[in-house]
Amino acid sequence: MMTRSVGGLLTAANQLAEQGRLEEALASYDHALELDPNSAVTVNSRGVTLIALERxxxxxxxxRRAFTLDPTYVEAYLNAAAALRDSGRFVGALQLANRAIALCPDSGTAWHIRAVALDWLGxxxxxxxxxxxxxxxxxxIELAAGRGTFLAMYLCRWDxxxxxxxxxxxxxxxxxxAAAPFYLLTLPSxxxxxxxxxxLYSNMRFGNEVTIPLPPRQRSQKIRIGYFSPDFRTHPTSHLIAGLIEAHDRVDFEIFGFKFGSGASDTMTQRLERAFDKFIDIGALSIADAVSMVxxxxxxxxxxxxxxxxxxRPRLFTCRMAPIQVNYLGFPGTLGMEAIDYMIAxxxxxxxxxxQYxxxxxxxLPCYQVNDSKRPHPEGAVSRRGLGLPENAFVFCGFNSAFKLTPREFDIWMRLLKNVNGSVLWLLDRAVEVAFNWQKEEVRLNLQKEAERRGISPDRLVFAPRVExxxxLARHQAADLFLDTLTCNAHTTASDAxxxxxxxxxxxxxxxxxxxAASLLTxxxxxxLVTRSEAEYESLALDLATHPHKLARLKQHLRQHRKSCTLFDTALFATNIETAYRKMVAIYDTGSPPEHFSI
Incomplete structure (x- = not known):
């Protein structure tokens, strides 16, 4: 009789939990446990409801009580491990995931929790x-394949x-x-x-966000532009955009910066604070409070x-903070979100x-990427010897992050080293902003191994340490030619070069x-310097490496036109993007939907 009563209470509690009636479900679980306090299943189910209540x-x-009552209860280990993972306690999550794997070696969920914990632990x-x-x-399992593949690329593990x-x-x-959108951009997709x-990512992560209707646009004397970023600090995005914020026309525009990153303030943050008319930190606010503030x-x-x-924080945009919302600069692809009206390209x-994609x-715009004409331009001779480079060799440079490297371009680069006597390949001595020195070492060792496989001595790969x-910027002067990665080009890195x-x-x-890079070079x-095939890419690189006068002409062009070319004309870019902003507002004010247009 007691078993039927407990079973009925447990079934009722589960149904209440599925209906979102969580407090009622909790009371029903408690009643069931009064009748049978040693039911591991009931205790575990109660824990799942408490997770939903954010307790x-x-x-x-x-x-813990559930797997103590039943040491073979895999689901309880998995639930505890997931809770520890989601609250940032990765050592504990790893320990419990390992216990689940010992009991159920073919549990994809257990292996995934283990993977995420190991990932965060470096x-x-x-x-x-x-x-x-x-x-x-x-x-x-969502996103697992993409993250694993990206980590392999991050460490240049190509087997x-x-x-x-x-x-x-x-x-x-x-x-x-299968993959977060950013990871897919680095693959030949x-x-x-x-x-x-x-x-798919946006719909599953943000598609059901409750959106409060946006009040009608309040027309004022100036158009108010809000730039949103977690990277208003020393970061590629800020290096590119700082000059634009300073150059914006303050007669027709009021410029706001909304910061939500956790990074410490630095000299770039301070520069941007001065540049924005208002600089507001919304990082500590909930989504609802941040949207209200904006x-x-x-x-x-x-x-x-x-x-x-x-x-x-894409959820901010799904809640619709402004009548017009724009995807720009930081993510070179569609966001797949209905709430984003335009993309600048x-x-x-x-x-x-x-x-259509x-x-x-x-x-x-004439060129999508903004640049800061006030960025440093170090002058003076640079010592190759001090940089670990041979004095008289031809130096191919590839300063992209290592996760952008693939066997596709590496094959070409190694053939170039074979064909250009004594030449070297100069790479960055880091995968991205790695926190563990051994990761830098693994990237270096893997690339040296790949060079050896292609008949190239590892000492012809030179690694540049991270510097200010x-x-x-100054050490670019020690290189002869920059070789771009193919699937995911140099972006800010290309502009630096x-x-x-x-x-x-x-x-x-x-x-x-x-x-x-084709856009920037144009x-x-x-x-x-924009090629259309791998064969043309390799042929052009070899031609320039073996004909110094051709390379000298290209370098002279860059020196002579640096201050006048479209790429580095911040004032011209400001005029173009402001023209675009005015047209977006004009289209909105007529009641028309967003439309494609060119400036």
Missing amino acids: IEDALADF RDADAIDAYGKAVSFDDT SLATDVEKLLARVNAGHL SPAQQRAASE REQNIDIAVDLAGHTSKA DEIVIPAEHR YTEKIVS VSEH LWMGLPIITMLGDAFPGRV AAGLPE
Whole structure:
């Protein structure tokens, strides 16, 4: 009789929980436990309800009690491990995931929790293995395949890369949320695949966000522009945009900066604080409070500078903070969000025939990327010897982050080293902004191993340490030619090189991330450095490396036109984007929907 009563209470509690009647469900679980206090299933279910009520510590206590009552209860270990993972306690999450794996070695969920914990603990090699096992046992686990593949690229582990990428893209084609949108941009994915991934990610993560209707736009004397970013600090986005914020026309525009990153304030933050008419930190606010705060400022156009990158807050935009919302600069792809009206681009990164792959309407400027004409331009001789470079060798430079490198361009680079006597390849001695020195060492060792496989001595790869921005810019003068990565080009890195007079060879790719350097070179007046095939890319690089007078002419062009070319004309860019902002507002004020247009 007691068993039927407990069973009935448990069933009723589960139904109440499914209906979202959480407090009632909790009371029903408590009643069931009064009748049978040793039911691990009931205790575990109660813990799941407490998670939904955001009572994390109480939930953890229940999960621990459940697997203490039944040491073989895998679900309780998994629930506890997930709660610890989601609250940032990765050592504990790892321990419990391992216990679940010991009981159930083919649990994809357990392997995934282990992978995420290892990932956050900086144990990337182990995390790659765990992500792989998670997907092998359950290929429906969201984002696991993409993260594992990205980590392998991050460490330049290429042994199974081609197979992993093929499987990942097949999952994307099948409609699975296999990769976060940013990771897909670094892979040889098509614009259609990138749109599908972004739309799926946005719909599943933000599609059900409750949106409070936006009041009608309050027309004022000035158009109010709000720039939103977690990166208003020493960061590539800020290095590019700082001059624009200072150059904006204050007669027709009022410029707001909304910061929500956790990074410490630095000299760039201080510069931007001075540049914005108002600089507001919304980082500590909830989504609802942040949206209310922004709406109080009567912003006309909200510009998202982060997109789907780290620390971004897309939910702010799904709640509609402004009548017009724009995707710009930080994420070179569609956000797949109905709440974003426009994307700022140009006709090279997004040609007219590619507009179908973007949920935003495309605004084409002469060049999409802004630059800061006030950035440092260090002068004076640079010692190659002091940089670890041979004095008289030809120096190929590849200062892109290591996750952009693939066997595709590395094969070409190694052939160039074979064909240009004594030449070296100069790379950055870091994957991205890594927190663990051994990761830098693994990247270096993996690239040296790949060079040896291609018959090149490892000592012909020279690694440049991370230094301050001005020092980094200055050392470009020690290089002869910059070799771009193909799937995901140099972006800010390309502008750095061109600013310092270092020519870049690129290849026009299929999607936005692989078309950026072509846009920048065209705006710098060097479209002849944009190739259309790998063979042409390699041939041009070899030609320039073996004909010094041709390379000298390109460097002279960059020196002579640095201050006058479209790429580095901040004032011209400000005029162009302000013209675009005015047109967006004019379209809105007529009651018409957003539309594609060019400036």
